[in-house]
Amino acid sequence: MNAIEMRHVEKDYGQFQIKDLNLCLPSGYIMGLIGENGAGKSTTIKMILDLVRKDHGEIRVFGEKTEDSLASSKEEIGIVLDESQFPEGITVEQVNKIMKNIYKKWDEEEFYRLTDFFSLPRKKKRFKEFSRGMQRKLSIAVAMSHNAKLLILDEPTSGLDPVVRDEILDLFNDFTRDENHSILISSHIVGDLEKLCDYIAFIQKGRLIICGEKDQMLEAYGILKCSEEELEELDQQAVAGIRDYGYGVEALVEKSRIPEGYQTEVPTLEDIIIFLSKKERRGMK
Amino acid sequence: MEGGISLKIIISNAKGDPIYEQIYKQMKDMIIAGKLKEGDMLPSIRGLAKDLRISVITTKRAYDELEKDGFINSVAGKGSFVAEKNLELIREENLKKMESYMEKIWELAKVCGMSADEVMEMFQIMGKDVEG
Amino acid sequence: MKGLLLKDWYEIRYQYRWFLILLAVAGFSSATGQGNAVFWGCYMMILVAMIPLNTMGYDEKSGWQKYSRCFPVSSGHLVLEKYLLGVIALIVAVGVYLLFSAIFYFIPGVGNAKEQFFTILAAMITVGVFPMALMLPLNIRFGMEKARVYLIFFIIIVAVAAGGIFAGAEDLPMIVNFLAGINLDLFILLLPLISIALLAATYPLSVWLYHKKEW
Numbered sequence: 001m002n003a004i005e006m007r008h009v010e011k012d013y014g015q016f017q018i019k020d021l022n023l024c025l026p027s028g029y030i031m032g033l034i035g036e037n038g039a040g041k042s043t044t045i046k047m048i049l050d051l052v053r054k055d056h057g058e059i060r061v062f063g064e065k066t067e068d069s070l071a072s073s074k075e076e077i078g079i080v081l082d083e084s085q086f087p088e089g090i091t092v093e094q095v096n097k098i099m100k101n102i103y104k105k106w107d108e109e110e111f112y113r114l115t116d117f118f119s120l121p122r123k124k125k126r127f128k129e130f131s132r133g134m135q136r137k138l139s140i141a142v143a144m145s146h147n148a149k150l151l152i153l154d155e156p157t158s159g160l161d162p163v164v165r166d167e168i169l170d171l172f173n174d175f176t177r178d179e180n181h182s183i184l185i186s187s188h189i190v191g192d193l194e195k196l197c198d199y200i201a202f203i204q205k206g207r208l209i210i211c212g213e214k215d216q217m218l219e220a221y222g223i224l225k226c227s228e229e230e231l232e233e234l235d236q237q238a239v240a241g242i243r244d245y246g247y248g249v250e251a252l253v254e255k256s257r258i259p260e261g262y263q264t265e266v267p268t269l270e271d272i273i274i275f276l277s278k279k280e281r282r283g284m285k
Numbered sequence: 286m287e288g289g290i291s292l293k294i295i296i297s298n299a300k301g302d303p304i305y306e307q308i309y310k311q312m313k314d315m316i317i318a319g320k321l322k323e324g325d326m327l328p329s330i331r332g333l334a335k336d337l338r339i340s341v342i343t344t345k346r347a348y349d350e351l352e353k354d355g356f357i358n359s360v361a362g363k364g365s366f367v368a369e370k371n372l373e374l375i376r377e378e379n380l381k382k383m384e385s386y387m388e389k390i391w392e393l394a395k396v397c398g399m400s401a402d403e404v405m406e407m408f409q410i411m412g413k414d415v416e417g
Numbered sequence: 418m419k420g421l422l423l424k425d426w427y428e429i430r431y432q433y434r435w436f437l438i439l440l441a442v443a444g445f446s447s448a449t450g451q452g453n454a455v456f457w458g459c460y461m462m463i464l465v466a467m468i469p470l471n472t473m474g475y476d477e478k479s480g481w482q483k484y485s486r487c488f489p490v491s492s493g494h495l496v497l498e499k500y501l502l503g504v505i506a507l508i509v510a511v512g513v514y515l516l517f518s519a520i521f522y523f524i525p526g527v528g529n530a531k532e533q534f535f536t537i538l539a540a541m542i543t544v545g546v547f548p549m550a551l552m553l554p555l556n557i558r559f560g561m562e563k564a565r566v567y568l569i570f571f572i573i574i575v576a577v578a579a580g581g582i583f584a585g586a587e588d589l590p591m592i593v594n595f596l597a598g599i600n601l602d603l604f605i606l607l608l609p610l611i612s613i614a615l616l617a618a619t620y621p622l623s624v625w626l627y628h629k630k631e632w
Binding site: 046049050051052053070071072073074075077079081083084085086087088089090094097098099100101102103104126 | 419420421423424427428430431432475476479480481483484486487488489490491492494631632
């Protein structure tokens with residue numbers, strides 16, 4: 001069963017539109033949603049959570065259509081949104097007491113284990129006195145303390161320093177040791193997602209530029225450094241993006257489509273995203 | 286549940302080798318060298334992926350290849366185990382290795398301008414040294 | 418819903434401590450039988466009516482409203498919690514009034530006369546419930562900022578009307594004529610009931626508005 005399925009989803013905000021979005025997250029895997037701010041990542045997540053109504057298309061979570069699903073199906077979904085989630089005056093202890101009465105499978109022990117791990121004070125300190133990083137950590141702790149099967153995370157690591165980010169990504173990695181657990185995580189920090197994800201979906205200006213298995217992408221593409229003339233000779237379909245670098249050009253190419261003998265470098269996920277977005281920008285001029 | 290022995294697998298991102306190939310090679314070498322014995326239970330696909338911080342899809346691919354080539358067996362619900370030592374397979378492996386070394390020797394010979402006979406002579410002298 | 422109520426309770430304790438004190442003072446004053454008892458009674462109820470509305474405003478600002486939409490709680494319950502909060506607050510306020518009235522009953526010279534007691538009670542309930550009934554759906558539909566403008570407008574109207582009808586009706590010929598054909602006592606009794614009915618009626622509207630809302 002797929003954790004999330006999106007078919008031909010569209011949303012029109014006038015200036016900004018999401019067109020024909022097709023996405024599928026099989027159960028047990030992690031999908032990273034990559035894109036710059038304003039590309040449509042948050043809107044996509046909001047449509048999955050039914051915070052925003054889609055204009056067309058179908059979205060299913062655990063097989064149920066989002067408009068049909070009962071509130072109870074939200075028991076299984078752990079959420080971290082990109083904005084603050086809690087009232088100013090709340091303490092960690094109070095959050096526990098509140099959530100205990102909201103989620104049926106709330107695990108108080110796990111919650112305190114996580115808040116202790118994050119060094120969040122339980123009493124006295126109010127939410128507004130927390131740093132942005134601490135606020136995020138609290139949201140993450142809540143999302144992971146009610147035996148959820150699916151985590152939907154909108155920029156969960158933004159504003160956090162690299163050490164903490166790494167620790168949190170480890171937590172997410174461990175979450176999917178259980179094959180029934182899945183994660184949809186959005187970020188504009190590609191490096192974070194490179195190690196963690198099984199699937200990558202890259203959104204730009206409301207369109208899905210690429211969506212597939214991360215490792216396969218890294219194997220399929222290569223960075224070719226050559227002269228402009230040499231580039232012209234290649235099958236243009238193979239070229240996914242170009243960057244001038246003074247001494248020649250740097251191009252992202254599909255290795256299978258270029259002749260043997262060309263030396264290519266291994267790209268990072270960030271390279272792939274940057275080159276692809278350049279191609280789109282040029283294509284859209 | 287986690288099971289199996291902990292393996293020393295090292296993934297390098299720098300080289301061009303796809304990750305699943307790196308896992309495949311390292312596991313295969315361990316099996317051939319006897320470091321992994323018949324019947325040994327391998328780490329679960331998921332567990333290995335999470336421990337190495339790589340995608341589950343990739344470890345699955347490596348395991349599928351290993352099974353296809355007869356090095357391991359997967360039992361649904363139980364896990365993956367090292368297959369019976371297939372002497373044929375090992376011999377084939379070693380022959381492949383010899384072939385690739387021979388290719389390299391030919392390339393070098395061309396660079397040095399040596400003929401096949403000269404190379405054979407070198408080889409035979411070496412053989413005496415090795416045996417002697 | 419218990420979780421949601423708990424959260425509002427914590428928030429009220431944190432944000433509105435002065436509010437609760439003011440409530441106690443108002444409750445005290447409304448039971449003393451002085452001339453401005455009606456004013457205090459109504460003022461108290463308006464404070465009370467604002468409790469669910471203010472918590473909604475804070476929910477909006479803090480991002481909790483968006484977050485709670487993702488909880489395994491139906492729209493119906495999410496909205497019901499606010500109504501319940503309002504009703505509980507009203508009951509507590511009325512309770513304070515009754516408590517002080519009971520105390521003052523035993524002190525000669527202080528306390529409301531019997532008729533005034535019921536009049537004030539009816540006025541209080543009306544003034545408490547009516548704005549809540551109107552403002553809850555408005556708040557949901559337009560958000561705290563815009564709805565607040567309507568609220569201020571409304572408070573002025575209600576204060577004038579309440580003062581006019583219950584304290585000095587004889588002085589306003591228009592209202593006297595209007596009331597001439599109506600049994601005043603019955604009217605006084607009916608108004609709070611009408612308000613309560615209105616509150617119940619706006620609940621489904623509020624749920625519908627809330628469900629339609631996008632974030």
